Amino acid sequence: MHLFALLARKLHFTVGLCSPEFHKFKTFALLTGAPGGKAGETVMSLQVSRHDFDQWMVPVYAPANFVPVRASGSTLWDQNGKEYIDFAGGIAVNALGHAHPALQQALTEQASRLWHTGNGYTNEPILRLAKQLIDATFADRVFFCNSGAEANEAALKLARKTAHDRFGAHKSGIVAFNNAFHGRTLFTVSAGGQPAYSKDFAPLPPDIRHTPFNDLEAAAQLIDDNTCAVIVEPIQGEGGVLPADPAFLRGLRALCDQHQALLIFDEVQSGVGRTGSLYAYMHYGVTPDVLTTAKALGGGFPIGAMLTREDLAQVMNVGTHGTTYGGNPLAGAVAGKVLELINQPATMAGVTERHQWIVEALEEINQRLHLFKEVRGLGLLIGAVLNEDYAGKAKQFNLAAAEQGVMVLIAGANVVRFAPALNISEEEVKTGMARFAVACEHLARGSTS
Numbered sequence: 001m002h003l004f005a006l007l008a009r010k011l012h013f014t015v016g017l018c019s020p021e022f023h024k025f026k027t028f029a030l031l032t033g034a035p036g037g038k039a040g041e042t043v044m045s046l047q048v049s050r051h052d053f054d055q056w057m058v059p060v061y062a063p064a065n066f067v068p069v070r071a072s073g074s075t076l077w078d079q080n081g082k083e084y085i086d087f088a089g090g091i092a093v094n095a096l097g098h099a100h101p102a103l104q105q106a107l108t109e110q111a112s113r114l115w116h117t118g119n120g121y122t123n124e125p126i127l128r129l130a131k132q133l134i135d136a137t138f139a140d141r142v143f144f145c146n147s148g149a150e151a152n153e154a155a156l157k158l159a160r161k162t163a164h165d166r167f168g169a170h171k172s173g174i175v176a177f178n179n180a181f182h183g184r185t186l187f188t189v190s191a192g193g194q195p196a197y198s199k200d201f202a203p204l205p206p207d208i209r210h211t212p213f214n215d216l217e218a219a220a221q222l223i224d225d226n227t228c229a230v231i232v233e234p235i236q237g238e239g240g241v242l243p244a245d246p247a248f249l250r251g252l253r254a255l256c257d258q259h260q261a262l263l264i265f266d267e268v269q270s271g272v273g274r275t276g277s278l279y280a281y282m283h284y285g286v287t288p289d290v291l292t293t294a295k296a297l298g299g300g301f302p303i304g305a306m307l308t309r310e311d312l313a314q315v316m317n318v319g320t321h322g323t324t325y326g327g328n329p330l331a332g333a334v335a336g337k338v339l340e341l342i343n344q345p346a347t348m349a350g351v352t353e354r355h356q357w358i359v360e361a362l363e364e365i366n367q368r369l370h371l372f373k374e375v376r377g378l379g380l381l382i383g384a385v386l387n388e389d390y391a392g393k394a395k396q397f398n399l400a401a402a403e404q405g406v407m408v409l410i411a412g413a414n415v416v417r418f419a420p421a422l423n424i425s426e427e428e429v430k431t432g433m434a435r436f437a438v439a440c441e442h443l444a445r446g447s448t449s
Helices: 003-014 020-032 050-056 101-111 124-136 148-166 186-191 195-201 216-222 246-259 280-284 329-342 345-369 394-403 426-448
Strands: 068-072 075-078 083-086 141-145 173-177 208-211 227-232 262-266 290-293 304-308 372-378 381-386 415-418
Touching: 083 426, 101 329, 124 141, 124 304, 124 329, 141 148, 148 173, 148 186, 148 227, 148 262, 148 290, 148 304, 173 216, 186 195, 208 216, 216 246, 227 246, 246 262, 246 280, 345 372, 345 381, 345 426, 394 415, 394 426
Parallel strands: 173 208, 173 227, 227 262, 262 290
Antiparallel strands: 068 075, 075 083, 141 304, 290 304, 372 381, 381 415
8 A cells, every 4th residue: 555545544543534634644645646635636726724824824914714715896705605895905905906807918918928037137018117107206217126015125225325325324314203114024124113013023223213203393303414214104004094294294305305315205005096196295295205116006916116216216236236026027017007097087086086985984884883083094095093982992893894794904903994996886885884884883782782
């Protein structure tokens, strides 16, 4: 008898078919084609469940108890066929929802031509995407990468190198803001103003200081001639869906000009139409020196970018920085179609209209149940701030919503966050908000029982 078959029999009789040990052997059999897997069965047909996440994945996430398997527009179905309205949007990623036909076509057409070349070569889709971004923004040059964290990493490296080349090594200070989120690399998590995400990885990159968001006077105490960059989100997404005050951003612009520091706008979450403008800096009328974008840029296909002016771009010469998948033709083709569809007056007007649908529904819920002390945000980045009676219970709202068939996000312990597709239908909004209202009613009853 084959060794694998003997092992399978032993496992079957000694620990049982449902044991973790037998499950592990079964997976191995499927992967290798060893006896123990069904004839013709491969790992691609392996039946998996939410339980398998806890067995196989590094436990840095605690995902929902259901596993999504199919979606169309802003409606999604799990393994059991249960339907959900998607107000999470992949955390502001799925700008045009799921399975958008034009994005599918762009991807499949490019997949039939050229998949990947590496950065020793270039390709047509990524060059076209660069021109689209340049034509649509203040930028003269673009650096492509894989994620928002990589885009912010590139922006901070650009700022340090610019300052070192022009003024000397002493000009290295970076000013960021409390409750900010700029990514998970060591450099970007240090710039983010949430110690819970960085404290386990000390020593952190030096010369990064934090100050309260929307407090220009406090920022002015830190920004000086040794500052090379100020990095700020026009809307703090992870930090509670908190929009910047226009005067705050204007003041940062003036301080950066005064001290010859670069103003970096992290628009990873707020960009590509989410605020009702293509980028939030346009809404505020404040132009940064560097802008980072990702998330919605690929509409679900991973891509990030750093945008900047010609004079700053020239500081980064060949070999200074790089990335393996930046400038991938598949990503470039999809992102180009995303920009083409979103950068339209009708799409921007639609964002404003959908904002009203959701805010009005939240206000109606609040009139009956008195859950929120504030509903804030811009466009389709909306936060419902829980009042004192429900403080710290945002995750409970997230879980209760899922039970009713609607996906929402949280932004900290006190804010329920909505970041749906920019083209979510009115019917999907009505259905989703009705389900969210039921979830809220259940929580309200529970709190008073």
